Amino acid sequence: MRTTQRSIRRWWQAVHRRLRSWELETPTARAGEQSLVDEAFLRRLERLVILARNMSSTGLIGEHRSRRRATSFEFADYRRYVAGDDLRRIDWNAYGRLEGLFLKLTEAKEDLPIHLLLDCSRSMNWGSPNKFVYAKQLVAALGYLALSRFDAVTVATFGERLYDRFPMVRGKHQALSLLSFLDNLAVGEHTDLGSSMMAYCSTNRRRGLAILVSDLHTRDGHEPGLIQLLQSGLEPHVLHLVDPQELAPRVKGEAEIFDLESGEVVELLVGPEVIRQYQERFDSWCGDVKAFCHQRDISYLRVDTSIPLEQLILKDMRQARVVR
């Protein structure tokens, strides 16, 4: 027993060290803010659960309540008997009191496969704080949360193609290997969401929740990729990372604005009017993305990377009903 406690303590320490190393990489850590490595935060993560709107059966018993009724000990509801029902499930006590035939429905508990899709394109490696580091921290936190809930978790990285994949695992003890996987990620080229998602879905046989962490700056647009996820039976959640500088660029005068992914350069004499027009276009695009998601019942959350991660997960994602 003592050996088990010691090994658990070592595991905790290893997780903390890894997360702390990420924190050093990123300039997000500011005095007075709670960080990811806060043990209390991790404890609170363990109490959260990722919500799925359309639960699908995986055949494995998990901790998510299933819409499917199945044989179990947890009562769910009654319904009237119809011909063909299993006579063994008739509640005879209810029949004795109500003189009607009712079936006692019990609730199935199923596990929820979580597909964490992380954008590793070059456009993510920008911003203050760096969007890529922020995204890795977010995926790490969500992965840890899911593993704590005994959900099956897999992580896939993509850019102009599908890069790498962390195999589907279950159980909190896999957290360290997940963090190690995230730790070794590198930034790739441009983003091609449609082909990347097509490649992912063609190899994925398990349905579940697909959490897309990306800035959605893709060459082919965001639509093909999201539609591909929907068509493959996954329930997409879009976490749209936006840097504060994207919202309000701090540039003035004659400027050479160049694209991190394509290298394209636009020369502008930037003044208040140009900034206003830029913000108008950017807001319009974000609105288009949001409307697209809502039209297809896709959960969408715009994530301002200046918001501390703890606040994002414990407050904003709760409000958006991504977690509970």
Place this chain on the structure above:
Amino acid sequence: MSFLQPAALTFLVLMPVIVLFYLLRAQHNRLPVPTVRFWREIPSDLEGRPTWRTPLRNLLLYLQLLLILLVALALARPALLGGEKRHLVILLDASASMQATDVLPSRFEEAKRQAHLLIDGLAASDEASLIRVARTPVLLEAGDDRRELHSAIDAAEQSSSPGDIPSALALAQSLVERSRGARTEVILISDGAFPGHEVALVSSLAAQFRHIVVGQTDDNQAITGLSVRPSLGTVGRYVGFIRIVNYANRPVTVPFRALADGLPIDNRPLQLPARGHAELTLALPQGTKLLDVSLQTDDALRVDDHAQVLIGAERPRSVVVASAQPAFWEKALTAVPLVRVTKVRPSQYQPGPADLTVLDGFVPRDLPRGNLLLVNPSRDNQFVEVVGETGPVQAIRARSDHPLLDAADLTALYIAKTRQIRPPAWADVLLEASGTPLLFAGREQGRRVVVLAFDPVASELPQRIAFPILINNVMAWMAPEELATEVKPGEIVELVPAPEAREVTVRLPNNKALSVVARGRPIRFSATDLIGRYTVVHSGPAGVISQQTFVVNVTSEVESDIRPRDQNALVAGVAGERGATVQPGVQRELWTWLAALAFLVIAGEWWAYCRRYAT
């Protein structure tokens, strides 16, 4: 107002550079973004703008231009000069010690640079005089034209001769006396390598005096003495005496080399103590004509590391004796070495070329061109005025300091009869007897003339031991058998043309030749600034008659002691406040105010930048 460092105004060229920076379009800010699609097609007036832009409405530009202007003016050290007119007498030391290279390229070039600075510091109404101090001080330029003064400084040449400070100060004093109504200052730019007592002469200057010291080190080893003497007990052999001095404050080892007619006779390292010396004696091979000694050292002054001396550079001298009793003179003159005597009767005498013509008892109407010894001149001559005869007399006064009477004691000389001659203006009376001049000598129309007023046969002169000495002195003074063996740079050499010579050509050590038409008179040759061997060629209608050589060596202890000496202290001791080194005429320098203003402009420029005045 004047600028003490006007060269700093060249910093003003930065002003157009700053304007150019503003004219060119500034480098764009580079802003990386995840995507440029939101920036595309945003209308901007950047496209089509010219590469050049007008910077006229930019406060930062004007502030930066003002800053450069202020800094350049401050560095140029503007100063309010006194309203009184000034006259600067600049003594530029061009003596041999100024060839020292401890200040690159040389002390003389550094002195010229200092002189340029002094000229630059003059106000518009000021004047300056520039004197080059060498063996003969020369006024190079005087006036208020700075361009001429600068040109004169640039054209001033280095000399190898010692500097004649007293003459230079006398010349400066004459210039000071001429500049009435102006405040004068005499500035000596020199290393101070001259006797301090010479500078003490500035106490007689009616002007301020300042010494600008040039030079840094005393590292010099020099040959300060070189001579040859016949070796005792031998015939035709000579011994060389060399004195070598180390003027540095540290002991040194110097390689020494001696050549006799180009062949090495000595080669050894010499160990010299700090500020010590060594004296060498070299036995020269028989028949040596030229002794050449040198020090193989890298000291600061190279010109005194080499010296030469000529041995036995005599030439035969011709003497024509026109006398009724020529045997007497022939006997007396042939006792002098290298003298060829030609006897002629007075009635047969025709003037002709000769080193010396002895006219005994008569004076022809046409005198020869060369030197003359007139003995007992006749009454009817037109050369000297004979007023009568007297006798017997006894010589009572003799000028023993004259070369003619060197070691020849003629006092109490008994003379039975003598001419009474009124000495001419060109003559110095060397021997006289109660108002009657007996012997006088001098220069007359370029030739040397000695007049003996009495007939030696009618006196006890031939019996006196002084007689052959007198004859030898007469020959040495009137027809020297050789040129001076050791000539100092800048020294005047008297070249006596050969009697038949039409032209005398001097070939300098740098192989240039100077020719002078010989008119039977001695030629005063002064172009002896170069160190080395000079060849004098006497040419007649039939070609070269004879050749002579002489060498010029520095061998000066004063010039070789190159230790820089500040003579201001000495001057202060002698002349009180005249050694002050205060910048003359400057009432107040303004650079501090300009620098303070520049700091204010910097602060204003920063404030303007922070307030985003930049467009």
